[in-house]
Amino acid sequence: MLEFIPGVRFSASALEAERVRMEVISQNIANAYTTRGPDGQPYKRQLVVFESVLQGKLRRINESQPAEVRVARIATDPRPFRYVYQPGHPDADPAGFVSYPNVNLYEEMADLIAASRAFEANLAVIKVAKNMALQTLSINRR
Amino acid sequence: MTVEPTNSFKLVNPYQESYGVNATNTQPTITAKLTPSSQNVSFNNMLSQFIGEVNAQQVRAQQIVQAVLTGENIPLHHAVIAVEEASIAFQLMVEIRNKLLDSYHELMRLQI
Numbered sequence: 460m461l462e463f464i465p466g467v468r469f470s471a472s473a474l475e476a477e478r479v480r481m482e483v484i485s486q487n488i489a490n491a492y493t494t495r496g497p498d499g500q501p502y503k504r505q506l507v508v509f510e511s512v513l514q515g516k517l518r519r520i521n522e523s524q525p526a527e528v529r530v531a532r533i534a535t536d537p538r539p540f541r542y543v544y545q546p547g548h549p550d551a552d553p554a555g556f557v558s559y560p561n562v563n564l565y566e567e568m569a570d571l572i573a574a575s576r577a578f579e580a581n582l583a584v585i586k587v588a589k590n591m592a593l594q595t596l597s598i599n600r601r
Numbered sequence: 602m603t604v605e606p607t608n609s610f611k612l613v614n615p616y617q618e619s620y621g622v623n624a625t626n627t628q629p630t631i632t633a634k635l636t637p638s639s640q641n642v643s644f645n646n647m648l649s650q651f652i653g654e655v656n657a658q659q660v661r662a663q664q665i666v667q668a669v670l671t672g673e674n675i676p677l678h679h680a681v682i683a684v685e686e687a688s689i690a691f692q693l694m695v696e697i698r699n700k701l702l703d704s705y706h707e708l709m710r711l712q713i
Contacts, residue, residue, distance in 0.1 A: 463689040467682055474678045585682065592689050599696045 464588045470581045472512075472527035477578040479530045480507045484571050491562040494550040502560040504536035536561055651697075655690045662687035 462468060483505050493502040511526035538561045546555035662683040669680045 463686050463693065464682075467686070471678060471682055475676055478676055478678075585685075589685055589689070593692070596689070596692050596696050599700055 464585065464592050466588055467585055469525065469527055470585045470588070472529065473581040474578060474585075476507075476509055476528045476530050477574050477581065479533075480574045481571070481578070483507050483533060484567055484574060487562050488564065488567050488571075491560060491564060491567075493560060494548070494557055501540055501558045502562070504538070504560060504562045505533050506536060508532050508534055648697075652694065655687075655694050658683075658687045658690050 487504050490496075490502040496502050508531045509528050510531035512529045513524045513526050540558035540561055542556045543559055544555055545551055545557045548557045551557050662680075665675065665680045665683045669675050669677060
């Protein structure tokens, strides 16, 4: 009586992780031209790092354990900012250059599509597993 | 052998201290532990415990849906999955009821 739908726990953890990834992507795109944040620096692009969390207490070394996925941390992209020559900008440095965030919109769109496809894949797994459970119940029906 | 349902569910709070880092127990769990014991447990007890657990799952699903609708910070898929699991548990209970009724009719048909 743990789970009626087999493996729903792993898919649910993946749905949560992909949802966090979508939020980070939307944050990146929204702040793609933010030249000044609360610390005075331009916005640094952020990305998520996934990790798997082993279930169960026994951890035999050469055997795989069922694992949920989890967002380990949200890291910042260490790539340098974009320098654009805009002498009239209020945030321009004395040479007239403005640092824009290192957000590449094409990269973000590709990541967006990847995250949405991963989300849909996990949704499909849950749907199929739910159908399996329902058809198991139909053994008794005439 | 006793089946004790431990209704150890808590409403999910996936945002702990920092944004986006999952709690290790984001999915509420209802576990039933099978503990061997020396006394005999009747089928009646097992059945009533099972019904209690199905009821607990329905209550949990309704709680999660209500929390989502009142705007708490719960991801939508947790609500959907809880409702689906409660529905499947309920259908299992209905199938068990059907089977019990069939076996009762079978017994009644025995001629003395």
